Amino acid sequence: MPGAAAVxxxxxxxxxxxxxxxKALVPVGGRPLVHWSAALFASLPLFEExxxxxxxxxxxSEVARAAGxxxxxxxVPGGARRRDSVRAGLAAVRRAEFVLxxxxxRPLATAALVGRVLEAARGxxxxxPGIAVADALVRGVSGLVADEVSRDELFGVQTPQGFACxxxxxxxxxxxxxxxxxxxxxxxxxxxxxxxxxxxxxxxIKVTFPDDVARAEAILAARAAAPERxxxxxxxxxxxxxxxxxxxxxxxxxxxxxxxxxxxxFGPEGHSDGDPLAxAVADALxxxxxxxxxxxxxxxxxxxxxxxxxxxxxxRTVLHLAEHGYRPAQVDAxxxxxxxxxxxxxxxIGRALAEALGLPEDGVSVKGKRTxxxxxxxxxxxxxxxxxxxxxxxx
Ligand code: MG
Numbered sequence: 001m002p003g004a005a006a007v008x009x010x011x012x013x014x015x016x017x018x019x020x021x022x023k024a025l026v027p028v029g030g031r032p033l034v035h036w037s038a039a040l041f042a043s044l045p046l047f048e049e050x051x052x053x054x055x056x057x058x059x060x061s062e063v064a065r066a067a068g069x070x071x072x073x074x075x076v077p078g079g080a081r082r083r084d085s086v087r088a089g090l091a092a093v094r095r096a097e098f099v100l101x102x103x104x105x106r107p108l109a110t111a112a113l114v115g116r117v118l119e120a121a122r123g124x125x126x127x128x129p130g131i132a133v134a135d136a137l138v139r140g141v142s143g144l145v146a147d148e149v150s151r152d153e154l155f156g157v158q159t160p161q162g163f164a165c166x167x168x169x170x171x172x173x174x175x176x177x178x179x180x181x182x183x184x185x186x187x188x189x190x191x192x193x194x195x196x197x198x199x200x201x202x203x204x205i206k207v208t209f210p211d212d213v214a215r216a217e218a219i220l221a222a223r224a225a226a227p228e229r230x231x232x233x234x235x236x237x238x239x240x241x242x243x244x245x246x247x248x249x250x251x252x253x254x255x256x257x258x259x260x261x262x263x264x265x266f267g268p269e270g271h272s273d274g275d276p277l278a279x280a281v282a283d284a285l286x287x288x289x290x291x292x293x294x295x296x297x298x299x300x301x302x303x304x305x306x307x308x309x310x311x312x313x314x315x316r317t318v319l320h321l322a323e324h325g326y327r328p329a330q331v332d333a334x335x336x337x338x339x340x341x342x343x344x345x346x347x348x349i350g351r352a353l354a355e356a357l358g359l360p361e362d363g364v365s366v367k368g369k370r371t372x373x374x375x376x377x378x379x380x381x382x383x384x385x386x387x388x389x390x391x392x393x394x395x
Contacts, residue, residue: 017210029220130157238390258275283387
């Protein structure tokens with residue numbers, strides 16, 4: 001299962017902000033507006049592809065620099081309407097099966113919201129976050145209240161919105177070309193497909209008018225102060241988790257570690273791809289954050305987990321951690337197996353593990369250990385992995 005893609009829209013002119021420069025460059029909390037959304041998606045390794053849609057013109061490269069994504073993002077020029085910009089971004093998505101489309105004018109979206117939208121999109125094919133309307137609503141005609149409107153079934157729609165790429169592509173191709181749809185959820189509904197409504201976030205505001213900048217900065221300041229409110233001790237104490245996994249080795253199964261395939265006579269049996277390194281490391285990470293174990297997150301009764309590659313399981317674990325305010329800091333693992341030899345593949349496995357976790361290469365360590373002629377694990381027909389991980393608060 002390939003990872004997901006994010007299309008980040010940063011092509012807006014910012015006319016209503018009267019800032020005299022593209023909206024994405026307007027400073028919010030000491031950073032360009034576009035920086036906040038770019039940093040959120042870049043911190044989630046599940047997003048293997050990020051496409052940044054910038055203003056079509058000389059300011060485009062300035063917006064791309066301000067996002068700070070470097071080679072992590074493909075940069076494409078946007079179109080005249082929002083819809084054209086999304087379509088341009090979608091065309092640059094290469095491999096992903098699912099895509100999240102996000103307006104970078106919403107700098108305060110959280111990993112928890114991203115996780116909810118992606119999960120619902122995987123289930124329904126399309127999902128948008130919505131916020132129940134708090135104010136009483138009326139229809140106004142010529143300066144007079146014409147009638148009251150019930151707010152019971154009304155929601156304000158936000159981004160990120162999530163879709164199966166195939167469905168969003170079809171929606172863009174088939175909708176009438178002159179329809180300037182408000183958002184992608186509307187295009188998918190016009191296709192006759194269901195769109196799931198998930199809980200949005202009150203703080204996920206859209207920066208449209210000059211006052212919105214001050215509101216966004218107040219929320220950012222409150223979030224920055226939050227770790228102190230929880231107590232510096234909690235914020236500073238490293239959290240450590242332990243994980244262990246074991247699989248029988250059978251003929252005819254590939255031997256994969258953190259997604260890297262090693263040539264071997266026998267491979268680990270399992271409902272997923274049986275990657276003992278990925279399983280032990282994911283359990284250590286979940287343990288460090290006290291978030292249960294992989295059996296709860298990826299039940300072997302869930303057909304969607306059948307054959308789940310270890311690298312994808314790790315990326316989804318990191319997203320789950322991020323939803324709860326943690327990120328991996330460091331991992332150490334020992335594989336106990338008599339054959340194949342681990343040493344020749346250590347670097348490749350370490351690199352793959354670091355990439356899946358969004359860590360630098362020196363953030364992970366992988367070692368192989370044989371059983372020194374003691375008969376081997378299950379007489380040589382088994383592989384086990386021990387892992388220790390630390391996590392930190394991601395705020
Ligand atoms: Mg396992």
